[in-house]
Amino acid sequence: MQMIFLKKTKILQILFSLLVLSSCGNDNKTKTTATPTVEDTLPKMKPLGPEKKISQAYKNSVIGRINHFYYKNWPNNSMNGSFLVARNGQIIFEKYNGYANKNEGTKITAETSVQIASVSKVLTATAVLKLVNAGKIDLDQKVNTILKTFPYEDCTIRMLLSHRTGMRNYAYFTDHDKSVWDRHNQLTNKDILDLLATKNIGLESKTGTRFSYCNTNYAMLALIIEKITGLSYKEAMSEMIFKPLGMTHTYVFDDDKDRKKIVPSYKGSGVEIGFDYLDNVYGDKNIFSTVRDLLKFDRARQSPDFLKPELLKQVYTGYSNERKGTKNYGLGIRMINWETGQNYYFHNGWWHGNTSSYITLVKEHVTIIALSNKMTRNTYAVRKLAPIFGDYPFNFKDEE
Template sequence: MKIRILLAITFLTLACKDKTNDFSNKNGTQKNQGEFFVAFNELSADYCNKKQADIAFQYNKLINKNEFYGQFLVAKNGKILFEDYQGFAYKEKEDKNRKNKPLHIASVSKVLTAAVILRMVDQGKIGLDDKVSKYLKDFFHEDITVRMLLNHRSGLRHYGYFIERDVKWDKKKRITNQDILDLINSGKIHLESKPGTRFAYCNTNYSLLALIIEKVSGMRYHKAMDKLLFKPLGMKNSFVFDYEKHHDTVSQTYKASKLRLAFDHLDLVYGDKNIYSTARDLLKFDLATYSDKFFSKKIKKEIFKGYSYEAKGEKNYGLGIRLREWKEAPTLTYHNGWWHGNTSSYITQKTDTLTIIALSNKMTHKTYQTKKFIALFNAKYPVKLDASDVGGANE
């Protein structure tokens, strides 16, 4: 075991000098983001090697590489300190996971949907407190605003529930975003709560935001995301799932037993999910969000503040981002995802210029445990790490 760890550390030390793992230039500045260029402080070789060793040690404790199907990446100041790709994207075709193989990112898709909406807000094309009815004709619930969709305070019910309980949807027919809107506008789907009064995480909110993107941009969501986000950021391996076009070519999803899961009647809905991407592409997105040209300072304040305090606790939600508001440490800003056997975690710590991305296409909850890696970069975070969990270079 010690020999394997030493070999891994030796490899990582060499990788530290590998420019393909470096999203920054010699002076520590971001590249490949065009107009969203941001300067970061350069990392020393000693710092780089120490952090790589600690991450590798912790990662090897967390992940069983014989069982893990997915991608994992940690970056600091635009530099990839650690990345790993394991298992199969499509086992039946022996198509392995690799750095340029897109995986379904589940609800991390909400972060990207929100980003396009918020950039439209910055551009004056959408008002955060505009009524949804301004963009979606005849929207039934007059009091719901764009902001309420973004922060899950609309009071709407999850479409996965109301099509089962209220309208008895024929599962042989795949439901679409427009179908969801039509059902809401029929007046038959009641609200869970009065708009603006409480938080309730709900995929319906983001399926409607996708329709607003279509209305404002004049493009189908799939094309809008490509033109307005993926291409400008160089996210060449990211796209929105189209069932007829992609269902037998994309990475598949698996139970923990490695049994492949089938697509179902909910797999046409987008905005809340259905974006395929890679850890490296998501890093490109994350680095761009540091730029005041990507998000204005004003909109950043709106994104990263909590909106829901009716219940006590550290958990909260901003605009398209989850929060852990700790008294003793900087707020954790992140988003998790789960769809079929796909699980995902995107952690973006602006105070530490730290990005942690975990994507899996075989069912596991270990993707969500990757938040413990933040403790390797800031001891103030209330995340438990035993003394044996660091110092891998000495093992």
């Protein structure tokens, strides 16, 4: 009987040892297998990587014409902002001039982040397109399947991106009628959605029937980014675009944290422009950046990893040509399409005294960017540089 008891005891000891070892193994697995965070599952931009080096001879062949344009457009070095021209991601020409803050006497440098206004739409569209590319949303998905209270049931994500929703601009329908909005209160993206859902804000045109550039579209796209990622727009843009591309001087304006730190904007007369009730809305504007950071962003959009070919083709398809003409709008990008087959892609911006122009000459691998925090239309004249690099048949004679 004693032998039997000893054998049973031995068996129990072995089983206990195996159980302990198994438990330790599970503990090790628990320790080494980290739970993926929201940030880990986000689709992210990737840098393009090294591009073909441009020669000094090539730089010399174009720099004189760029220099001539610069001093003609901004005589006596009068630009108040930053200006950059690059090819293959390599800077050919850059200038920084004027005051970041007149009261403090600080000058604009390569590291001065300024409000890029509606050029922000290109970045917002890029984040949305990355979510589409990853299968997290669909271009033709109804907006109200994501934003449940959104009232226009025929509206799709594609229509938001291409300005074909027929919605009214939030800056207009909140401007005069206090029963809609009290301008003493800061307006937010969520407020805009709530107003659309509860105040019977009429459409300018039937959804999907015509192009009408409207900031409300991109305010809604920012809310979609938040809903799908589970992050704030500020966090999502940082994780998906700014951090992966090393855009260290780019951020989304946060009124509570940044109001006293940002570079202010000025009227053409030099008078500083204050804040108003619309300054909390993002997606359509409110990204601050530099020309060098935007160059990184532009080159990443040329990467084969940016979007699947079929989706990329839709980005550069025109959606606004009800009447025959050269001007058009794609998915978050403006364009001019000539009958010669040449295409010119760009986006301009204006908010308060900030003006911006982003140009990407895709065939020639050229990037042209101008940013100013003092009101001037000269920022938009940088398109005159396009014919230096390719066959862009602009007629500038009427503008001289």
